[in-house]
Amino acid sequence: MAVIFFKYLKLQCYNYLVSDSSEKKLNPEQKKAIEHGNGPLLIIAGAGTGKTTVITERVRFLISEKKVSPSEILALTFTEKAAREMEERIDEKLPLGYADMWISTFHAFCDRILRNEAINIGLDPKYKVMTQAENIQFLRKNLFKFELDYFRPLGNPNKFLEGLLVHFSRLKDETVSKEEYLKYFEKISADINNKKKLKSEEREMLEEEIKKTEELAKAYRKYEELKIKEGLFDFSDLIDKVLTIFKERPGIVGRYRQKFKYILIDEFQDTNFAQYTLIKMLAPPPLANLTVVGDDNQSIYKFRGAAISNILQFNKDYPQSKNIILNKNYRSSQTILDSAYKLIKENDPDTLEAKLGISKKLEKMREVSEEPVEFLFADRVEDEAGLVAEKVKSLIDRYSYKDFAVLVRANSHAEPFLRAFERAGIPCQFLGPAMLFRQPEVKDLISYLKVLNDYEDSVSMYRLLSMDYFNIHGRDLAFLLNLSRKRKISLFEVCEEAAVSEEAAISMEAKEKIKKIVKTIHSHLDLAKTENAGKILYWFLDESGYLRRLSNYQASDDERRVQNIKKFFDKITTFEAEHEDASVFSLVEHINLCLELGESPLANDTDWQENDAVNLLTVHSAKGLEFPVVFLVNLVTQRFPTTERREQIPIPDALIKEILPQGDFHLQEERRLFYVGMTRAKDRLFLTAAKYYGEGKREKKISPFIYEALGKEFFNNSSSKKKSQLSLFGITVAKNEPRKEKTPLFFNSLSYSQLDTFSTCGLKYKYSYILNLPAPPSASLSFGSAIHETLCDFYQKAMVGQKPGKETLLKTLAENWRPLGFSSKEHEEKFKKEGEKILTEYFEKSYDPKNLPVALEVPFMVRISPSLKIKGKIDRIDRVERDKSVERDKSEYEIEIIDYKTGKSATQKEVEKDLQLSLYALAVSEGNLRHLGIKDKAEVKVSFYFLNTQEKVSTIKKPEDLNMARQEVLKKVEEMVNSDFPPKPGKHCDFCEFRMLCEAWS
Helix, strand or coil: CHHHHHHHHHHHHHHHHHHHHHCCCCCHHHHHHHCCCCCCEEEEECCCCCHHHHHHHHHHHHHHCCCCCHHHEEEEECCHHHHHHHHHHHHHHCCCCCCCCEEEEHHHHHHHHHHHHHHHHCCCCCCEECCHHHHHHHHHHHHHHCCCCCCCCCCCCCCCHHHHHHHHHHHHHCCCCHHHHHHHHHHHHHHHHHCCCCCHHHHHHHHHHHHHHHHHHHHHHHHHHHHHHHCEECCCHHHHHHHHHHHHCHHHHHHHHHHCCEEEECCHHHCCHHHHHHHHHHCCCCCCCEEEEECHHHCCCCHHHCCCHHHHHHHHHCCCCEEEEECEECCCCHHHHHHHHHHHHHHCCCCHHHHHCCCCCCEECCCCCCCCCEEEEEEEHHHHHHHHHHHHHHHCCCCCHHHEEEEECCHHHCHHHHHHHHHHCCCEEECCCCEHHHCHHHHHHHHHHHHHHCCCCHHHHHHHHCCCCCCCCHHHHHHHHHHHHHHCCCHHHHHHHHHHCCCCCCCHHHHHHHHHHHHHHHHHHHHCCCCCHHHHHHHHHHHHCHHHHHHCCCCHHHHHHHHHHHHHHHHHHHHHHHCCCCCHHHHHHHHHHHHHCCCCCECCCCCHHHCCCEEEEEHHHHCCCCEEEEEECCCECEECCECCCCCCCCCCHHHCCCCCCCCCHHHHHHHHHHHHHHCCEEEEEEEEEEEECCCCCCCCCECHHHHHHHCHHHHHHHHCCCHHHHHHHCEEECCCCCCCCCCCCCCCEEEHHHHHHHHHCHHHHHHHHHCCCCCCCCHHHHHHHHHHHHHHHHHHHHHCCCCCCHHHHHHHHHHHCCCCCCCCHHHHHHHHHHHHHHHHHHHHHCCCCCCCCCEEEEEEEEEEECCEEEEEEEEEEEEECCCCCCCCCCCCCEEEEEEEECCCCCCHHHHHHCHHHHHHHHHHHCCCCHHHCCCCCCCEEEEEEECCCCEEEEEEECHHHHHHHHHHHHHHHHHHHCCCCCCCCCHHHHHCCCCCCCCCCC
């Protein structure tokens, strides 16, 4: 009896301790999960159901009650952040500390095993794992050793670099070896050869795909061989190498199976096939002591949305597993939970609920008033942000600022909300995975290094002079820029002269500042020959006085700057430790590569809990967090859900070993992400949207997720009501407040390039054509210029009676060649060979000495309106055979305007709609070519000649086309006149020559 009483007392004490440390009493399902004995266990843990509590309490139960040694427990999770949090929670539960317990990510775990076993398997324990940047640099350095054609386009050889690395990594995730990939290529090659009845177009298409597969399979093999040769690992090698060792060395895997008596896996739904294979090798089915915790509704990182793949497979591999569903929610109101459930049910039948016939509907356990989920709707994104700020102000008497969270789908969507909060005087902090090299304060320091590396880099010099710390007036900067442009010298050289000149038309204050900057640069240019980049950068901060300003920061924003600069110096220290050459040149080359390929370490952000400020962060960053009041914003199509960004180089389905969903996996993953956002809210949830975003004129459609979450009847009931009554249905509409009038710009002369640049990005236009910042050369521009000049010079020789041949054409190319903008000598040589190839093909296919051009490089000016003209230059004008069915003066002949293109081909439809060709035709119709004996024409033949394919695509521009072109130009110019020249973020940003100046590139 005493024994029974003692056991009962012990259990009650344990329950008391658990409930006390958990801050809430454990429910029956949680207790079952924590106290599960031996054998496999699957915990399906919904949002806010105390998953972390269950994991940490289970660890404590195993150690305290089951007397399991901490060294016999292995806990693995998906991210570093999750591993840290688990370790902190377990440390709290076990105050004495258990340093010998293994808690880590899969990759850190495998790295530890490889280093532990290095001597036994003939591996150097000091092996080097490449960072992302080093991985890209490694591939870029060796790119011309690969047998690539399609995947190494000459105009942009680095186009598929990142895609190739992701492709190789995904192959490792699916445990596809180089031998397996090559066998797959051989199989599909044999299959097509056996198909005799294929149509020629089908065969041609399949053969093209097989050729790409051959390139990839051989590239994968080459990549693995090069890494072995140089003794390097990439990130995906860590798991792959451990799997290989475990398969080939049963003694080693046996030792770890014996060591880890209990294994716990968090975020199981996000683990990939290779990670699950590793789990099964450590905990062989069917009766291992393996606990996995997951929720398919919160799977937001899984390949092609395979959210339920591992969990379904787990039940097959461990058929005797005990399944426990946690659906008691300790976070949100029932209204929020019901709306989220309505939304996620749209993912059926690709959900565990549908596949296993279980219920995952969450039930609230917290006393909270049931407020409706509100929908705020505005005219423009600025009004939407204003509505959110107003709502925060209206609720602040019940909450602190830190209780509010604004969740955006992408970092680039945050700016309007930051501005709105600033205008409203609401403290706000932007959290999430910001890129370190793209933070303004770090870009300032990178610009200084770039100036030391190349003082003719005027873009970096401009950024340096524009630093807030130096506070040089805009008028003085404008004068220096204009002088640089007029005299065709670098901005640094202009500053050198201005620093000593008595006649420089800048203020004395600016002159003194520039003198100090120039003196510092001169001093550091000399030191750069012998000193490391880190030392020189530190001296710059010290000598300029910027360091003293940083050390006396007052606001949290200043603290963030200091932390980012500190982290940048940490990265430099790491670079110096790992590279023998840590000079300014070497570091700048490394940073340039990272910037060019869009790769950067994460910035260091302050902890959101420490600041009483509204939290602005991405939905991905919010996973695992909770806030009393949440705003999910920008809820329109193409923003949330986003447009699907397909893999650049997808893996063939035949090589994928996971169970893929049947439906639209992208939409399903976006829906799960939306669900994660909704379930962050404790008390109040607001969904917001606007009709218009950016400078777009087309009204956006409201996200389908709003209809799914709130129900179509919600909108049907409210749509017939007047705007003043919409608040009854939880809908608020922003008022259209009068906008401030701005002083418009005027344009009397423009080029097609200016119009095209403005269409691409307003800020790029400003830098290029208003500030006239000089831009560094690019390989494609150098190549295109050389080809154009060569053809022009060649035809000029022919037109004056010479008889130039193919040798003359190639010699002319060599004369016009400029080695500017190429990433390496190999890259330049490839371009040069391509130039020789296309010119040889052109000579053999298209050059006709009997049909020479009428004129070359012909300047023109078209008047679009009384106050606007468009200027440009036509590459070539040819005489073509006259249509004899039309009566004309015998002296009149037909002409064709030809524009050379060295880029990708265009379709017939694209050529017919092309504005550039329409402007050329306008030049003819308005009499610009009369001096050449060419009369005005109502209809003009215009063509693009694509030199890469030796293909000419032509169209006839008619009067209605020319009128449309005129209207298109006037409309575009009207936009320019009223524009503030905002940035337009997109894929082009990573290749923009002005990205170091642009704050949107972040």
